[in-house]
Amino acid sequence: METFINNNGENGAMEDIVVEISHIKKAFGVNEVLKDISVCVKRSENVVVLGKSGQGKSVTIQCIVGLLTPDEGSVKVFGKEVSEMSDAELKDLRTKVGFLFQSGALYDSMTVRENLEFPLTRVLKIKDQKEIDKRVEEVLDGVGLLDAVDKLPCDLSGGMRKRVGLARTMIVKPEIMLYDEPTTGLDPITSREISELILHMQKRYKTTSIIITHDMECAKITADRVLIMNDGMYIAEGSFDELKNSEDIKIKAFFNETT
Ligand SMILES: Nc1ncnc2c1ncn2[C@@H]1O[C@H](COP(=O)(O)OP(=O)(O)OP(=O)(O)O)[C@@H](O)[C@H]1O
Numbered sequence: 001m002e003t004f005i006n007n008n009g010e011n012g013a014m015e016d017i018v019v020e021i022s023h024i025k026k027a028f029g030v031n032e033v034l035k036d037i038s039v040c041v042k043r044s045e046n047v048v049v050l051g052k053s054g055q056g057k058s059v060t061i062q063c064i065v066g067l068l069t070p071d072e073g074s075v076k077v078f079g080k081e082v083s084e085m086s087d088a089e090l091k092d093l094r095t096k097v098g099f100l101f102q103s104g105a106l107y108d109s110m111t112v113r114e115n116l117e118f119p120l121t122r123v124l125k126i127k128d129q130k131e132i133d134k135r136v137e138e139v140l141d142g143v144g145l146l147d148a149v150d151k152l153p154c155d156l157s158g159g160m161r162k163r164v165g166l167a168r169t170m171i172v173k174p175e176i177m178l179y180d181e182p183t184t185g186l187d188p189i190t191s192r193e194i195s196e197l198i199l200h201m202q203k204r205y206k207t208t209s210i211i212i213t214h215d216m217e218c219a220k221i222t223a224d225r226v227l228i229m230n231d232g233m234y235i236a237e238g239s240f241d242e243l244k245n246s247e248d249i250k251i252k253a254f255f256n257e258t259t
């Protein structure tokens, strides 16, 4: 996977590639987590990463925003090597890359509105209250939680908190979204709504997304391309249907185990 190959097997133009990961390795002590990971993600593409627990899916996306640094290999975002970025460049990168953490992470003492205003005032430095109110309403409407605007996170269900976390990441309209298990712990209907929201972000804002999930329906709804991660490497790549219908024993086993 040296160069980007899209679903039609054509070479994509280099300027269309927003994330380029090339032969990265990462170990924690004796635990070799990433053994050889390479992938290119094109602008406005939704890439889904599937893989059993503990394979290094979260570690990989933490390397994209510079929260972790690979031991070897290269991670470029918008053409720039992340490990060589200055603090100012990293800060700028994090305004362009939204990261939905696996754990959600809301400020418990702030209302939903305050949680959502935070990135607008602190990160984007927006001062116009009308603009702030408009964005908060728009994004809450998107996740179906307009009624919850003045509630505290402790007064919300787990699924609602997850949706607020999603809204808080989406409110800055990042060019790239990294979703770490966006539907885990949600009921099937809410999961489907979140998956459709991810698709909507792609269509409306041309957002590029990397979506880590165990939820096959989420993968089916959102993916332009699916990667299967196993033992520190990507072992397969293709559309959801291509992989689901694959005759390859390893891939077949994977779909049978997880569906
Ligand atoms: N900061 C860290 N320090 C030490 N080990 C870590 C660190 N982060 C992750 N690991 C280890 O790396 C391995 C892969 O972790 P990772 O969280 O990427 O798995 P995952 O594929 O996202 O799994 P899951 O599907 O359960 O979320 C695990 O063995 C984990 O213990």
Ligand SMILES: [Mg+2]
Pocket (backbone or CB within 6 Å): 057, 058, 059, 102, 180
């Ligand atoms: Mg994980």
